[in-house]
Amino acid sequence: MSFKDLREFLTLLEERGELLKTKKPVDLKFEISSYIRKTSDQQGPALLFEKVNNSAIPVLGGVFATRERAFLALETSPQDYVNKFQNALDRLLPPKLVSSAPCKDVVLTGKEVDLGRLPIPIFSEKDPAPFITLGLCISRDPKSGGKNTSIYRLQVKGRNRLGIMAQQLVRQLIEAESIGQGLPIAIAIGTDPVIPLATQWMAPYGTDELALAGALRGEPVEVVKAETVDLEVPATAEIIIEGTVLPNVRDEEGPFGEVSGYYTPSNPKPIIEVSAITHRKNPIYQAALTGMPTTENHILKQLPLEASFYWELKKExxxxxxxxxxxxxxxxxxxxxxxxxxxxxxxxxxxxxxxxxxxxxxxxxxxxxxxxxxxxxxxxxxxxxxxxxxxxxxxxxxxxxxxxxxxxxxxxxxxxxxxxTKPFGQSFPEIVKVPGADSVSLDDLKND
Ligand SMILES: Cc1cc2nc3c(=O)[nH]c(=O)nc-3n(C[C@H](O)[C@H](O)[C@H](O)COP(=O)(O)O)c2cc1C
Ligand SMILES: [Mn+2]
The missing domain is CATH 3.40.1670.10 (UbiD C-terminal domain-like)
Structure with a gap:
């Protein structure tokens, strides 16, 4: 049975002792990221910060900090996840359009748009600003119509401006610029946990990652029309940011503490002008730490990449x-x-x-x-x-x-x-084994 939304997944994590809810007040600058760092290093629980200084919105982090939680999200196991991805690819399930959705409980447009209302953390020492690190960026090729959903970091650059560092989306932007247009974009934060994992598939240009998410869930992702751009967004997302990537505008973005464990320097990148923010009642903001391995950035990339390469190599x-x-x-x-x-x-x-x-x-x-x-x-x-x-x-x-x-x-x-590998076809010393070691448990020794 698939998760309807992030909240259902959090309920499961809580039941399994995999979610730590805290009322300790925390700062957006470095404090949230410190705790996500700590739980990542200790293979600890996901963290829900219910009291964030200067914000009415709680912050969730570290959801994907362990492989086990990623397997829980995919409702699969270490033995079966490669098969799960392959089976899903064989039967992509396009999203299903619905007419009303929780992500529209609150709609803010025009002067009401203010990214400062969202509790977006500052993660690493040299990061110059808050970054949205788990925003699922939805866009469409202006010529072919092919959709894309991917995680690209977004640097807050003002009330309604974000810098974006993106791969396939930049190809779409160049297409849009060639016909004198900007690129409409919608950013979903806090979705059913399968979607961020699906975005990490090495999907060929033009593949809709939401269709892969649907196949992985076994049920289509429900989407609803965005308010100010012609795109569809996950209906049960906690928060949606809508806007346009401006044509022919580039502005310094970064530095940023990256997945390599090092800072990448700043350089000019595209800019988004935000036209709407919509959210659920009592939304949860989902953050993800990037930086020195292991972080949830690594885990999110790892499972789809392993499955992709497994099947590619297996052919030959x-x-x-x-x-x-x-x-x-x-x-x-x-x-x-x-x-x-x-x-x-x-x-x-x-x-x-x-x-x-x-x-x-x-x-x-x-x-x-x-x-x-x-x-x-x-x-x-x-x-x-x-x-x-x-x-x-x-x-x-x-x-x-x-x-x-x-x-x-x-x-x-x-x-x-x-x-x-051992020398092929030649004898090689035998591996030492202790008979029975695989089947005993130290619990057998407890006297009670
Ligand atoms: C937490 C997280 C943050 C990421 N940030 C970025 C980013 O800022 N820019 C980027 O190009 N890729 C980023 N990635 C990697 C892309 O999401 C990933 O390579 C994806 O498959 C690319 O999709 P695309 O081929 O549709 O562009 C990030 C991944 C994760 C899990
Ligand atoms: Mn893609």
Missing amino acids: FPGVTAVHFPAAGTVGMTCVIAMKQAYECEARNVIAAMIGTRRNKITIVVDDDVDIFDMEKVWWAIATRTQADEDIIIFPRVVATAMDPSVRKLRVGSSLGIDA
Whole structure:
């Protein structure tokens, strides 16, 4: 059964002890982000700050700070999430239009529009302003009509102005600018938790991520017409911001503490002029921390990316059994792959395929007996199954991810492959095992 809205998901988290509600007054500047940082580092609960200084609206953070909560959101398990994504892709479910919606309980337009009413935190030391970090940005290609929904950070630049740092949306904006127009945009904050996860799919340009969300939920996402732009927005979202990305306007955005764990410098980016804010009665503002791994930014990216690469690799290399983008690799700079090689050197072909994708910098391939979600075990495999002279591949001068601060020349880097599989077809020492260790629990020893 799918979650109707964020609130239903919070109820589940609370029942499971995965939500900490607090009445301690907190500041928007650094204090909320400090606590999200803490719970992220401790794999702690999601946090609902009910009393935020200078705001009537509570702030939620850290919802996706653990993989377990992302699995709960997707109603899936570590064993099944890759299948869940693949099945959903096979039967995309477009959103369903409804005529009235809770996200319209309160409608603010014109002079009433003021981003200062929303409790938008300042996260990291060098961030110059508050940033909306979990805003689902909905827009449409002005020529093809193809829709896009994605998470792009938004820097508050005034009562009704936001800077935006965006990928596919910028392609749409360039299309709009070519016909002398701006790009209408709607930003949904605080939705059913499947939607933010669906936006992280590496969807081809023109794919509607809300249709993937529908398929993942097993029920279409209900949408309602926005007030001031010709777009449809998730009906049960807590808050909607509507506006237009202005044509041919760019203004400094950033610096910002990024998913790489470093600040990215400021540079000119598009600007949104906000035309309406609508929200539910007693809305909840949802924030997400980005920065040094692990944060919810990493977790949100991780599951869809792992599922995408799993199925891509599987087409060519059926022996692949698991794919992991560890948070320590910023989710996009290190990929660990488990496989059963069918041929000698096949792991090297997998490394070559990964170098070809531009989405990754370091590829580690291990045998299928290694738990790749435990980096201790991955390091053990590298230590005991790799010889540097034969098993390391360095591929010079390829496109680097934009987030890599170690490149000597912007966007040009090198790629590293580590083949940590056992020598193919040869005998290798047996792994030490303690019979029964997998089936006992320390609880068995408690005397009561
Ligand atoms: C919390 C969070 C914040 C993100 N912020 C940005 C951002 O500011 N700019 C950006 O281009 N991508 C950002 N991303 C990554 C994109 O949402 C992601 O790559 C998405 O799949 C891109 O969708 P698109 O291909 O439709 O542009 C963020 C992801 C998360 C989870
Ligand atoms: Mn997209």
